[in-house]
Amino acid sequence: MLRLPATEFGLAKLVFKDIFPIVHRELDYWEERANSIPNEELRIQARASIANKAFHCEGGSILALLAGDNKTKVIQFIVAYQTISDYLDNLCDRSTSLDPKDFALLHESMKHALNPQAELKNYYEQREDQNDGGYLADLVKTCQEVLRDLPHYEEIQPYLFELCGYYCDLQIHKHVIWEERVDRLQAWFETYRHRLPEGMTWYEFSACAGSTLGIFCLVSYAVRPRFRNDLAKDVRDAYFPYVQGLHIMLDYFIDQEEDRIGNDLNFCFYYESEKKMIERLCYFLEQANLDIEKIPDSRFHKMVNQGLVGIYLADGKVAEQKDVKTHVRKLLKQGGFRSYFFYWNCKVYYAMRKVSKRTG
Template identity: 55%
Template sequence: MPVPMTPLHLMHSMYKRVFPIVHEQLCYWKAKAKEIPNEELRRQALSSITHKTFHCEGGAVLALLSGKNFTEAIRFIVAYQTISDYLDNLCDRSTSLDPADFAALHEAMEDALSPGAPLRHYYRYRLDQNDGGYLVELVKTCQSVLAEMMGYEIISPFLKELCRYYCDLQIHKHVKKEEREERLIKWFKENQRDWPQMEWYEFSACAGSTLAIFCLVAYSLDEPLTPKGAQQIKESYFPYIQGLHILLDYFIDQQEDQEGGDLNFCFYYQNEEQLFQRFIYFIEQADERVNGIKHEKFHRLINRGLLGMYLSDSKANEYKDIQEISKKIIRRGGAASRFFYLNGRTYRRMQQWFPHWFGKYRVH
C-alpha cells in the first residue's frame, strides 16, 4: 500500500492497519509479563504496557514506510519500545538509584540492535533479577527482525549512535536528584560542539526518543538504504523531530512532575513565552530537516501528528497555563495540526463514552 501523504489517509491507516497489529503484539508481551516470577519486575513490566501503550501506537506509524514487511516492522517497533518503557519504569519507579544498574539494564537496548550479539545479565546490579526470560525474549525478537534485513550493516552505525545517546540520557537522568542536573550538563558539554544552538535540557530531550531508530529500520525493511540515505534520515529525525517529540511529552507532564518532584526539561525555560518560542523553533527546524527526504509529506505529517497527539491529551487541558500555550502551538502548526488535535480529542472521548466499542484498540 502507498505511504500516506494526507492527514485523513494517515489516520485511516493507523486505525485500520497499525493499531490492530500493535495491540496484537502488546497482548502477547502482556501475557509474557504476567508470567514473570519476580513480583517487582512483573509489576513494572505490566505497568509499562498498561500505561504506555500510546508510545507503541505512535512509534508504529513509521512501519508504514516498510512496504511488504509492514508486520515485521511493527514487531520490531513494539518489542524495542516495550524494552524502552519497561527499563524506564525500572529506573524511574523501582528500587534502584545506581548508575551502574541503569547502564547494565540498558545494555539490552544496545544488544537488541545487534543481531547475533551475546546476551548479557542485564539485572546483575539489582536485587530483583528473575524475569523468567522476559527481557531476553524482547531483545531476541528485535535481533531476529534485524537479522533478516538486507543492508543492516549500512544503518547499524546510525542505530548504535542514536542508542548511545538514549542510554546515556537514561543513566544520567535517573540517579539521585541532587546529581542529575550536574551529570546532564557535563554530558551535554561533551557534545555541545555539534549543537551550539541548544541548551543542555533541549539536547537531553532530543536524545530521549526512539523515532529515528524506528524510521531507519522501517525504511531498511522495505529496501536497503544507501549510506547517504541513512545519514539523511538520521539527520532528519535527530535532533529536532526527536526533540519536539520529547519536549511535548514533558510539556503535558509539567503539573504531574511538579507535584512528584520529578525532573522535567520544560521547567528550565525562563518563562512561558520562551517555552513557546522554543517549541516554534523546534517545529520549524523539524520541517526544514525533512526537505528533500523521500516521502517528505509523510514526515511533515509526523511532525504535525506529534503536536495533535500530545496536545489533545487531557493533561494538556487540565491547567490553564498549559492549555493556553497548547492552543498557540496548535494554531502555529496549521490545518494538519488542528486535524490531528481534533481527532485525538474525539478519539479519547469516544474511548470514555463507548469503552466496549473501542475494546479492539486497547490492550486487555
C-alpha cells in the same frame, strides 16, 4: 511500488485501520507476558509502562508505513523496542536504586536489541529484583529477530548505535541521585556541544537524545529492497536533533504535573519562563519540518511530525493540567491543519477505546 498517503485523511485512515490494530495486538501479547512476571516489583512496572505509555508505541509505529508490505514485522520491532524503553524508564524512575551501574546494565538490553549478534545477559544483576520470567530477554530477542532479516541492516547499524548511545547515556545521567543529575547532564552536553546547533541548551540536547523515532525510521527504510548509499546518514540528520527533540519535549510538556508529583526530572522545568518554553517548542517544530525536507518521502514525514503534535496534545493528561492546557491552542496553530486534524481524531479514538474497554 510503495505508495504513501498523500493527505491527512489518507494517513489517518491507514493509521487507525492498518497500524493501530497491529500495535494493540502486539501490546496485548506483551501485557499478557507482563502479567505473568514472577517478581512483584518488576511486574508492577512492566504493566504500568504498557498501561500508561501505549501511545508511544502508537506514535512510533506510524513510521512503519514506510516499510510497505513489511509493516507488520517493523511494528513488531517498534512495539518491542519502545516497550523496553518505557519499561526501563519506569524501573529507573520508580525504583529505590540510584546506582548508575544498575542503570547502565539495564540499558545494555537496548543496545543488544539493536545488534542481532549480541549475547544476552542478566540485565538485573545490579539490583535486588531479579526474576522477570524472561520478559526483558524476550523483548530483546524479538528486536534482534526482526533486524537479522533486514536487507540493509549493515547500512543503518552505525546510526542505530549512535542514537541508542545518546539515549542510554541520558537514562543513566538523569536517574542518579538528585544532587548529581544536572551536573552530569551539563558535562555530558559539553562533550557534544560543538556538534549541535547554536543556542541549544543542555536540557534541549537531553530531550533530543531521549527519542527512539530516528531508530524506528531507519529500521522502516532498511526493509526496502532499494536503499541508496547515503540514505541512512540523511535520515539520521533529518531526525536528530530537531524531530527527536520535539517529540520528547512534547512528552515532557504533557507530563509536567505527573513529574512534579513524582519528583522526577522534567526538562520543561528549566526554561526561564513558560513563554520561552512555548517559543522553543514552536521553533523545534519549524526546524524539524525544514530538516525533513532533505529526505525522501518528505511530505509523509512532515505529516507524521505535525501529526505527533496533535497526538501528544490529545492525551488525557493535558485536560487535567490547567497550565498545560492554556498553551495547547498555540502549539496546534504552529502545527497547522494537520496537528488540529490528528488532535481531534485522537480525541475521538481515545474516547472510543475507553468505552470499548468498559463494555468489553
